[in-house]
Amino acid sequence: MTVWWLLLALSCLGLSAGLQKSNKYEGYKIYEVSSKARSVALEEALSELVKNASYYEVFSGFKGGNSAKVMVHPDEQISFVKLMDDNNVVYDILNRNVGLTLSRQFETNHMLRQWFPYNGRLGTERYYNHDEINQFIEDLAKENPRRIFLKTVGKSYEGRWLKTVTITNGDARRNKNVILVDGGFHAREWISPAAAIYLISQLVDNLQDNADLLQDYDWVILPVVNPDGYEYTQLSEETRFWRKTRKPSSPDCIGTDPNRNFDFHWNETGASSDPCSLTYAGEKAFSEPEAVVVRDLIHSYVDRGKMYLTLHSYGSLILYPWGWTEGVPDTVADLHEVAAEGQNAILEATGTEYLIGPSTTTINYAAAGASDDYAFNAGFPISFTMELPAGGTGFDPPASDIDHLVKETWVGIAAMARRVIQKYPLA
Incomplete structure (x- = not known):
């Protein structure tokens, strides 16, 4: 310590x-x-x-x-x-006593915000809110106008802007292959946006070490898919475990699980039609503006997209399609090969053991209507959900764990990306 x-x-x-x-x-x-x-x-x-x-x-x-x-x-x-x-x-x-744990965590986070105010960079000392994350990628784009490109891609139900950052090596070559990454689907999974932020920092600040990752590939990253829910979890201990979006779903209940809201075997299995359920699939597919944003990103880049990666918590898992059935795609060998690169790299670097495999049979429950299945079906040959390790009570690693968790995650992402680049060279 x-x-x-x-x-x-x-x-x-x-x-x-x-x-x-x-x-x-x-x-x-x-x-x-x-x-x-x-x-x-x-x-x-x-x-x-x-x-x-x-x-x-x-x-x-x-x-x-x-x-x-x-x-x-x-x-x-x-x-x-x-x-x-x-x-x-x-x-x-x-x-x-979960309540006592959460109270202490909130006190810690309050003090950390005072000790480490936003200064143009996001470190690993604390968790940052959605405005700070957006400001960070805006500042990066201004500082690196030839390498980093900011785009506003939509708005949440409560009116928060969703922005992507595209990271290049600055050579101005067009039509490179694309790796698309998002974080923060589920509101309470704070470590997910933190991992996305660290990924951005590595690609921007360490160009020499990561030149091969940007030679023929651009990276497009949406750090927080569900900003309304993410902000809601930061209000108090009472809201810390909120999972869904914040659009009212019935007179008595609020929110939809955005990772059950995609129009691929929507609401068939592993989701709920009860608006009060944590896995409520929505009144219809793509009822949530946040899911629509990710859908449109997937289709915008599918012609060049070679890997879609969505960051979640928790479980120490790298999951690939399918999540709606126990079956697997014809290209399961390719998916497993790339996932194994991340698994092995993390194990060698930190000793953390990740489990890899098709979603339904690996976690032993189905989850239809998820973004990874949708992206794979749309045409991304590699599509993963990466569940980061547990911390705290599970979904809430303390701030003291951020540094080692995001660094470990980066090791796995970089290893998988390098294998993708080998398997899918620029045409």
Whole structure:
């Protein structure tokens, strides 16, 4: 731990002592349910329990033998533990008070914003809001007018501008191949935009080291797909785990899962028609303006696009199509080959083990209407969802983890991109 992180930790301990207050998640616990001795009856029981979003939320899948991480309301913890005991299921308590964890994180983030105000660059000391991210890419484009090109590609439901940055090597050659990257689909996954920012910085600031990545390829990056949700999660501990967009979906509920809103096997499986569900697919495909922006980007670059990469959290996974079915594309060998490059590079660099494979069978649940399936079907030969490692309670790595997580992610992205460039040279 660096000196300044130690000082910050001590400061926040003192601040916590003086500012303790209850919040929505006070007393919530997160349980990890072992994959051993799991029964079909238990799977069905869990499936029914988690339909009650007021008391349960699953943070990772519980099908196909995976361990499940489940956040449980205080009023339901006795019932949950009894269910586990009745089924002879081993479980651990990963977090005994989610509310306290989130309160401390928010205090830390507040102090970090004061310690590290935006100064023209985005470091890895803290998480940045959407305005700061947009300002960052605007400033980069002004500083590097021959290499970096800013484009406003749409507007969110609440009126926030979505902007892409195109990074080149400045040789002014037209019609290069394209790698398209986006982050921030799901609001609570703050590490995703942070990884996109670090990717941008690496390509801009380290041209000599990354010359091969820009010789025949341009990179187009949309750091935050869902800025309304992303900003909402930064309001307080109460909103930290918000996942969806912010457009009202019914008189009583708000938001759609933008990664279930794409018009490719939309709402067939792994999505919900309930407007209050975390995986609500929307009233129709492309009902969300944010999903429309990504759709239009995919079609804008599909003639030159060779890899589409969408950054998510969490799971330490590199997933490729299909997400709507257990089947795989005819070109599964190409997809697996490129994913394996990222997997091996990360393992060698940091020791982190990523799991790779087709979405449905790798995570053991379907997710129809997702952007990676849509991009692949549209014509991107390589299309991945990269789920970054867990941190904090799962979706909320503390700021002290940002640096190593984004650097690790970059190692995998760069390795995959280099293999893509070899496989798909500029015609």
